[in-house]
Amino acid sequence: MGKSILLINGPNLNLLGTREPHVYGHTTLSDVELSSCEVAASHGAVLDSFQSNHEGAIVDRIQAARGKVDGIIINPGAYTHTSVAIRDALLSVGIPFIELHVSNVHAREPWRHHSYFSDKAAGIIVGLGVYGYKVAVEHVCVNFEEKEKEA
Numbered sequence: 001m002g003k004s005i006l007l008i009n010g011p012n013l014n015l016l017g018t019r020e021p022h023v024y025g026h027t028t029l030s031d032v033e034l035s036s037c038e039v040a041a042s043h044g045a046v047l048d049s050f051q052s053n054h055e056g057a058i059v060d061r062i063q064a065a066r067g068k069v070d071g072i073i074i075n076p077g078a079y080t081h082t083s084v085a086i087r088d089a090l091l092s093v094g095i096p097f098i099e100l101h102v103s104n105v106h107a108r109e110p111w112r113h114h115s116y117f118s119d120k121a122a123g124i125i126v127g128l129g130v131y132g133y134k135v136a137v138e139h140v141c142v143n144f145e146e147k148e149k150e151a
């Protein structure tokens with residue numbers, strides 16, 4: 001069957017590539033999602049993408065992945081620094097996840113240096129631009145365990 005991966009992008013990342021290219025680059029989120037899908041497929045895995053500007057919708061999508069997904073790659077955007085709810089959802093479903101940030105949050109404003117996710121992440125990719133998504137997908141494909149899926 002192959003591994004199943006869920007890629008989640010948080011608020012404002014639907015605008016990726018359209019503004020502040022000096023920080024986030026020119027690649028659009030659609031480009032990122034398509035290339036991530038292609039990288040997963042090259043490893044015999046399937047990747048589903050989800051983007052929302054709404055915290056509860058992200059929580060709902062994580063809950064829906066329980067028993068169906070081997071790994072989550074999440075760029076929580078601004079929710080990185082605020083969302084206990086998304087942290088709790090990730091912990092409640094017991095799916096290992098990679099936390100990803102396009103920018104180097106540790107070289108930006110001090111309030112971006114704290115994440116509600118990092119201490120529980122299987123890995124953290126920061127500051128590699130959108131290339132980080134390729135690295136994350138490759139890592140999940142090669143290193144995460146494939147689980148028995150719920151019907």
Ligand SMILES: O=C(O)[C@]1(O)C=C(c2cccc(Sc3ccccc3)c2)[C@@H](O)[C@H](O)C1
Binds near residue numbers: 014015103104105112
């Ligand atoms: O670097 C990231 O990927 C990050 O997760 C992404 C963020 C972010 C914030 C606002 C907008 C965007 S994407 C964007 C950037 C410029 C214009 C439009 C959208 C990302 C930040 O909130 C986080 O602190 C860092």
